[in-house]
Amino acid sequence: MAQINENYLKLQAGYLFPEIGRRVREYQASHPDAKIIRMGIGDVVLPLAPSVINAFHEGVDEMARQTTFKGYGPEQGYDFLREAIKNNDYKERGVDLSIDEIFISDGSKCDTGNILEIFGAKNTIAVQDPAYPVYVDTTVMGGRTGKVQQNGFYEGIVYMPCTAENHFSPSLPSQKADLIFLCYPNNPTGTTATKEELAKWVSYAKANKSIILFDAAYEAFISEDHVPHSIYEIEGAKEVAIEFRSFSKTAGFTGTRCAFTVVPKELMGYTESGEAYSIHKLWYRRQSTKFNQVSYPVQKAAAAIYTPEGKKEVKATIAYYMENARIMRESFTQLGFKVFGGINAPYVWIHSGSGLTSWELFDKLLSEAHVVGTPGSGFGPSGEGYFRFSSFADREKVVEAMERIKKIRL
Amino acid sequence: MAQINENYLKLQAGYLFPEIGRRVREYQASHPDAKIIRMGIGDVVLPLAPSVINAFHEGVDEMARQTTFKGYGPEQGYDFLREAIKNNDYKERGVDLSIDEIFISDGSKCDTGNILEIFGAKNTIAVQDPAYPVYVDTTVMGGRTGKVQQNGFYEGIVYMPCTAENHFSPSLPSQKADLIFLCYPNNPTGTTATKEELAKWVSYAKANKSIILFDAAYEAFISEDHVPHSIYEIEGAKEVAIEFRSFSKTAGFTGTRCAFTVVPKELMGYTESGEAYSIHKLWYRRQSTKFNQVSYPVQKAAAAIYTPEGKKEVKATIAYYMENARIMRESFTQLGFKVFGGINAPYVWIHSGSGLTSWELFDKLLSEAHVVGTPGSGFGPSGEGYFRFSSFADREKVVEAMERIKKIRL
Structure with a gap:
């Protein structure tokens, strides 16, 4: 009898990112007109450098x-x-x-x-x-x-x-x-x-x-x-x-x-x-x-x-993302969030201080602003109440996302 | 204390392909003029298809x-x-x-x-x-x-x-x-x-x-x-x-x-x-x-x-290798070896019937014909006495290798 590795059965439901994907797909299916901005998965958007x-x-x-x-x-x-x-x-x-x-x-x-x-x-x-x-x-x-x-x-x-x-x-x-x-x-x-x-x-x-x-x-x-x-x-x-x-x-x-x-x-x-x-x-x-x-x-x-060219090109791309991080840091600070990261890393880590759980904030941002971030609790229990935004996004989308978030009640 | 996975220590030291490499390098070092033909590791030689x-x-x-x-x-x-x-x-x-x-x-x-x-x-x-x-x-x-x-x-x-x-x-x-x-x-x-x-x-x-x-x-x-x-x-x-x-x-x-x-x-x-x-x-x-x-x-x-083009190109490459296999099969059959494989697979598997061990045949082919194959015993105890030739080689080298092997006493 082929026995499975039962340690897998201890794993909690879904790996974080597939779970985000599932919720976004479900929301999109029931709201086909929603223009969702994805800043959840830390995935890059700019093309490879010419070199x-x-x-x-x-x-x-x-x-x-x-x-x-x-x-x-x-x-x-x-x-x-x-x-x-x-x-x-x-x-x-x-x-x-x-x-x-x-x-x-x-x-x-x-x-x-x-x-x-x-x-x-x-x-x-x-x-x-x-x-x-x-x-x-x-x-x-x-x-x-x-x-x-x-x-x-x-x-x-x-x-x-x-x-x-x-x-x-x-x-x-x-x-x-x-x-x-x-x-x-x-x-x-x-x-x-x-x-x-x-x-x-x-x-x-x-x-x-x-x-x-x-x-x-x-x-x-x-x-x-x-x-x-x-x-x-x-x-x-x-x-x-x-x-x-x-x-x-x-x-x-x-x-x-x-x-x-x-x-x-x-x-x-x-x-x-x-x-x-x-x-x-x-x-x-x-x-x-x-x-x-x-x-x-x-x-x-x-x-x-x-290569010298490659280094220059890669630095420019990183600078683009880090300017996104700066914009997010500024926006969330204005909104009264506690804001961390985003200076030496492409992630901005925020805490609402409002008592909302990470997934509650996720659902709120998804349904009210059509913006996807990553619930902090998905990274471990001490992440509860926190939320991650990735700076890997188009500038206009970052700006638009921040505009939308400013308009909802948080 | 970081403990290692001690199962790794059970692995046999003289692993097949590094051991082949070692013997070939040693032989080449003491016979710098020998033009060694390598048909040991099953690695392809023809370029990727145009499609x-x-x-x-x-x-x-x-x-x-x-x-x-x-x-x-x-x-x-x-x-x-x-x-x-x-x-x-x-x-x-x-x-x-x-x-x-x-x-x-x-x-x-x-x-x-x-x-x-x-x-x-x-x-x-x-x-x-x-x-x-x-x-x-x-x-x-x-x-x-x-x-x-x-x-x-x-x-x-x-x-x-x-x-x-x-x-x-x-x-x-x-x-x-x-x-x-x-x-x-x-x-x-x-x-x-x-x-x-x-x-x-x-x-x-x-x-x-x-x-x-x-x-x-x-x-x-x-x-x-x-x-x-x-x-x-x-x-x-x-x-x-x-x-x-x-x-x-x-x-x-x-x-x-x-x-x-x-x-x-x-x-x-x-x-x-x-x-x-x-x-x-x-x-x-x-x-x-x-x-x-x-x-x-x-x-x-x-x-x-x-794609239709891709299929045609890939088939042509496979036909090239399988013609190598046919040449090897024919040569070893003529030499009195028992010959297996090479019809539906790119490997020709031979047995000398002479009582030589796989590594003895390896050393003989290397030193007398300057041809490298793979000793069958390297794939497991029941491979003892057998020898593998890979058809992934240039045609001229296959032909040359067979000519050389025909000239030595096996």
């Missing part, structure tokens, strides 16, 4: 000729892309990596989920609350939790509340935490951590032989000089942290698919009996056995982001 | 304009590609699928490995022996086996020997087998199963509530009319089988990356207490949580395979 498009076409052309055709590529991705990452994303910030420590992949969603496979089932996992739902869902799917409780928390996960009260900067866990998901700039709150805060985590991890799973997918949106771009800017972090980066938001690759993960060679995990073992070796074995790399033309397109 | 290239470029162009730009795509892949698959790969062969049952992915390697995640840890897994190494390796990584034994078998896996003696068609297992990997046309033996043989498996699965994981990655190479292309050609198979297909070999997509998996809605798995649960629902949840679909231009390129 990226050119390189993408060149890559396709190479696939058309036998002399330049590419079959299976190198197991960790092409050197040209890993060299560009190493030099531009790290070396320029004083972080020395070898290209062997960089693994190209088709997305940070995949990597942040799959990474748990190389760790034992008994690890306790800590997450910021609220957080990107993949961390918790994949922890549940892997059998590392008990059931979900009345308060929305799964048994066995260490939740670290991030609210306005602690400036969205969680305290160190009092319980044991073996694997710690940290996301900075943060999705969904849009907030960042200082070097001192990250250093605190690095020493906690060292002291406890824990590993930090550092999601830096929104690194490109950092505008303030003092904000660290990589956890490896903290001394000793290479011994305790894996870093996830993505081109999805950086360069509009949500539909093109390319990302990377850094696994330093000095990073160690432990057998039950306490023997150290290379995490790099395990991830290499996982990826070379269960993954077959990213399309060659896509890797070629991604490398173009690092 | 595919055109569609790929069109897809890239759409990503360059805001009005046609694509961000995150549908969670199971674009309808246009799933419709093309449904109509051409299935409806034309009398198999009715809904497009909801088709999941686009970036490779069958990923899917055949990842599929195990949705099943419980207590399932017993059966594999053909020899087999594509991913089935066994991912079973080990998921903790479903004991240690590897002296005879090369892992404790807890049901191995089903496939040798010339049983015409490479394994008997039904006498032990319980909950998940059964079957690969037809087979990698590495190049052999196929008749409808009657598949029907035997379907009734076994029904009787035992088992699930067949049917890998049909080489389906496009079938040349004989009576050979089934899909397990769903067998009545009742939709209740017991998942089917994996790939564009990697079909259309030269090893470096372009696109594949698909069919999970019928009537397919059920069971909770430990025996309650039926939809496997489709579980796979949908797995894929929507841990995967973010295939690059839009790649999906567009893949769909072009199904």
Whole structure:
């Protein structure tokens, strides 16, 4: 008898974004004339940069000729892309990596989920609350939790509340935490951590032989000089942290698919009996056995982001989105909301202070303003009462959405 | 303390393809003038078809304009590609699928490995022996086996020997087998199963509530009319089988990356207490949580395979490879080898009958003819004494390799 993985049955109803989709579709079906503005899913709207498009076409052309055709590529991705990452994303910030420590992949969603496979089932996992739902869902799917409780928390996960009260900067866990998901700039709150805060985590991890799973997918949106771009800017972090980066938001690759993960060679995990073992070796074995790399033309397109032209173009796109964030920040501040994020991240995180739950605000905005955002509670219990707006939208739509929201009673 | 997944430590060190690479590099280093012909890894050499290239470029162009730009795509892949698959790969062969049952992915390697995640840890897994190494390796990584034994078998896996003696068609297992990997046309033996043989498996699965994981990655190479292309050609198979297909070999997509998996809605798995649960629902949840679909231009390129022009071009490429297979079959037959496969699959599977082990033959061919193939024992203990040649090579190299082999003493 083929038995299912019953851990899946512990998962709460729908993954957040399909649930938003369902409610929007239902509303649209019963109100066909409503012009709904979608700022819920953090999906980009501007086209790929010209340099990226050119390189993408060149890559396709190479696939058309036998002399330049590419079959299976190198197991960790092409050197040209890993060299560009190493030099531009790290070396320029004083972080020395070898290209062997960089693994190209088709997305940070995949990597942040799959990474748990190389760790034992008994690890306790800590997450910021609220957080990107993949961390918790994949922890549940892997059998590392008990059931979900009345308060929305799964048994066995260490939740670290991030609210306005602690400036969205969680305290160190009092319980044991073996694997710690940290996301900075943060999705969904849009907030960042200082070097001192990250250093605190690095020493906690060292002291406890824990590993930090550092999601830096929104690194490109950092505008303030003092904000660290990589956890490896903290001394000793290479011994305790894996870093996830993505081109999805950086360069509009949500539909093109390319990302990377850094696994330093000095990073160690432990057998039950306490023997150290290379995490790099395990991830290499996982990826070379269960993954077959990213399309060659896509890797070629991604490398173009690092050319002088590419950099300029990508920066302009990011500036466009961040101006959207500024407009939203201003509007919600005027409306009396408490407003966070939106300065070093493409997300604006608001709290109405009115006692409305996140889903109540969602339904109100959908039905009265025809505007879709993301309910904060969808990211975890501590997100209740909060709401996320994504700056990935056309300017005119952002302006229109803010106009509409100003007209309804909130 | 971050604990590793210790199941990884059970994996055998001398993994097949790296070991081949090592021996070839060593030989080349000490014989720098040797012109080595590589027919070991099954990687394609001919460029993408013109129709595919055109569609790929069109897809890239759409990503360059805001009005046609694509961000995150549908969670199971674009309808246009799933419709093309449904109509051409299935409806034309009398198999009715809904497009909801088709999941686009970036490779069958990923899917055949990842599929195990949705099943419980207590399932017993059966594999053909020899087999594509991913089935066994991912079973080990998921903790479903004991240690590897002296005879090369892992404790807890049901191995089903496939040798010339049983015409490479394994008997039904006498032990319980909950998940059964079957690969037809087979990698590495190049052999196929008749409808009657598949029907035997379907009734076994029904009787035992088992699930067949049917890998049909080489389906496009079938040349004989009576050979089934899909397990769903067998009545009742939709209740017991998942089917994996790939564009990697079909259309030269090893470096372009696109594949698909069919999970019928009537397919059920069971909770430990025996309650039926939809496997489709579980796979949908797995894929929507841990995967973010295939690059839009790649999906567009893949769909072009199904246009009238695309079909013609892809057929011509396959015919080229299959003529290579014919040449190899003829040469090895003349040399007195027992020869299998190579008629409905791009692999020719030979046995010298001389008592040489697979690795002995490997070393002999490398050092005396400068030709690289794949030792059969690398695919499992029952592959011992056999050897695989891949037809994915330039014609002139195939001819040259056969000439060289004829000149040595075998």
